[in-house]
Amino acid sequence: MQRQIKDRNILDKFCEDFCTIVEKHCKYIVVSGFLAIASGRTRGTEDIDMIIEKLSLEKFKELFSDLINHNFVCMQSSSAEEVYDYLKDNTSVRFTWKEKDLPEMEVKFAKDMLDEYQLKNRIKLELTGLNVWFSNVNVNIAFKEELLKSPKDLEDAKHLRIVYAEQINEEEIKMIKQLIKRFRL
Amino acid sequence: MREEHLQQVERWAHFVKENPTKWKKIHTEFIDALFEKHESFRERLLQTPNGKEKLQKLHDLRK
Numbered sequence: 593m594q595r596q597i598k599d600r601n602i603l604d605k606f607c608e609d610f611c612t613i614v615e616k617h618c619k620y621i622v623v624s625g626f627l628a629i630a631s632g633r634t635r636g637t638e639d640i641d642m643i644i645e646k647l648s649l650e651k652f653k654e655l656f657s658d659l660i661n662h663n664f665v666c667m668q669s670s671s672a673e674e675v676y677d678y679l680k681d682n683t684s685v686r687f688t689w690k691e692k693d694l695p696e697m698e699v700k701f702a703k704d705m706l707d708e709y710q711l712k713n714r715i716k717l718e719l720t721g722l723n724v725w726f727s728n729v730n731v732n733i734a735f736k737e738e739l740l741k742s743p744k745d746l747e748d749a750k751h752l753r754i755v756y757a758e759q760i761n762e763e764e765i766k767m768i769k770q771l772i773k774r775f776r777l
Numbered sequence: 778m779r780e781e782h783l784q785q786v787e788r789w790a791h792f793v794k795e796n797p798t799k800w801k802k803i804h805t806e807f808i809d810a811l812f813e814k815h816e817s818f819r820e821r822l823l824q825t826p827n828g829k830e831k832l833q834k835l836h837d838l839r840k
Contacts, residue, residue: 686840
């Protein structure tokens with residue numbers, strides 16, 4: 593990806609560092625608030641949400657060890673087996689830089705066909721200037737408008753609809769909203 | 778108030794879309810300032826009585 597924008601903020605650095613490691617081990621996507629923030633939304637966040645494909649314990653141990661060796665720590669436990677148990681139970685786990693409270697990466701396994709759809713249709717967004725896989729813009733808008741619905745999320749959706757006007761596909765948004773009603777509500 | 782805020786969100790989104798090489802510098806300063814604020818508060822809290830314990834409680838809240 594050609595970078596046009598060089599000013600990386602703390603969230604950008606944290607996210608790219610983390611994603612560079614995860615990329616070596618599995619398919620991932622960054623979803624929700626950070627997509628909006630990386631696309632210019634001016635609001636704060638403590639965490640970045642990531643979905644990764646389901647891994648075996650052996651493969652997860654390799655990923656976990658790589659993260660630890662690159663100065664990340666898991667808030668829940670330093671044991672890969674324990675952290676894997678959380679993920680297997682569809683509970684998210686949080687990573688930070690060692691000796692830094694914030695920001696956090698909240699990681700969970702893909703849990704249903706909606707997550708699989710997002711992983712399959714992941715994209716890189718040039719406007720963000722980041723070499724990071726995101727779930728596509730239409731899916732994010734659908735989640736924010738149909739499931740999350742807080743003022744902050746509705747503002748994120750409004751922002752995304754404006755900055756990515758050419759990529760908006762109302763049919764896809766409608767289809768995802770129907771899937772959300774079926775699987776998540 | 779919310780309507781005015783939404784208008785501001787829209788104005789900024791249009792600025793981002795129309796100025797792909799300008800928005801990032803402004804945005805980076807904003808985001809970094811939030812974390813710098815957090816870090817300096819954390820350091821100040823550490824200097825207070827029971828500051829370390831309070832920080833630990835805040836940390837545990839997020840687990």
